[in-house]
Amino acid sequence: MNTGTVIFLNGTSSAGKTSISNELMQILNEDFIYLSVDNAIAGVNDMLMNMFGKQITRDEIRTIEHEEMIENPVISLFHHYIMAFSRIGKNVIVDHVLIDRSWLEECIKLLHNTQTFYIGVHCPLEELERRERERGDRPIGLAKAQFEMVHKHSKYDFEVNTSDNSITECANMIKDFIITNQPNALKELKVKMNL
Numbered sequence: 693m694n695t696g697t698v699i700f701l702n703g704t705s706s707a708g709k710t711s712i713s714n715e716l717m718q719i720l721n722e723d724f725i726y727l728s729v730d731n732a733i734a735g736v737n738d739m740l741m742n743m744f745g746k747q748i749t750r751d752e753i754r755t756i757e758h759e760e761m762i763e764n765p766v767i768s769l770f771h772h773y774i775m776a777f778s779r780i781g782k783n784v785i786v787d788h789v790l791i792d793r794s795w796l797e798e799c800i801k802l803l804h805n806t807q808t809f810y811i812g813v814h815c816p817l818e819e820l821e822r823r824e825r826e827r828g829d830r831p832i833g834l835a836k837a838q839f840e841m842v843h844k845h846s847k848y849d850f851e852v853n854t855s856d857n858s859i860t861e862c863a864n865m866i867k868d869f870i871i872t873n874q875p876n877a878l879k880e881l882k883v884k885m886n887l
């Protein structure tokens with residue numbers, strides 16, 4: 693069975709990952725499934741509500757989420773289904789914020805042998821903070837809190853900067869890259885990080 697192509701976008705909140713993903717799904721010649729870390733967390737919360745809705749309230753689920761009581765297993769499940777979808781031949785676009793070295797390490801271990809293009813989505817902090825204020829649906833300070841961590845250990849196959857280029861330009865550059873190159877970054881990171 694052929695493995696699917698994974699376009700793995702890593703960047704802070706408000707960097708433009710969702711916007712690039714939507715554009716990519718319009719312009720790529722094959723079908724891609726969009727897998728977002730935000731949706732993964734929301735999906736587990738919905739599952740808990742479905743399973744325990746009579747015994748547990750939405751507010752209690754939010755407390756579990758905000759105090760990060762089950763965060764790492766949920767994120768790990770997300771990483772595993774990226775790998776599983778790829779292994780069964782699905783093309784996926786991943787929208788992720790790798791704020792923890794162990795999350796990156798797990799992605800490398802699971803995906804280094806798949807067709808995963810690891811893409812850095814950059815944006816200067818001042819512009820991230822402007823977008824955060826403008827959109828109003830993310831806590832103020834979220835991008836700043838993630839900023840130092842997200843790209844810390846990474847070496848990418850390709851990088852874009854959404855303050856230098858429009859979303860359409862970024863998506864087209866990513867498309868051009870993936871149809872003319874083979875991914876290598878996760879293999880190199882595996883060696884560099886001794887995994």
Ligand SMILES: Nc1ncnc2c1ncn2[C@@H]1O[C@H](COP(=O)(O)OP(=O)(O)OP(=O)(O)O)[C@@H](O)[C@H]1O
Binds near residue numbers: 705706707708855
């Ligand atoms: N190049 C750009 N120029 C101006 N605004 C942009 C640009 N890219 C994204 N934005 C705006 O920034 C906001 C966040 O974009 P988007 O949702 O794509 O980011 P994200 O990285 O997916 O964020 P999150 O991880 O918080 O979901 C949106 O309001 C979007 O319109």
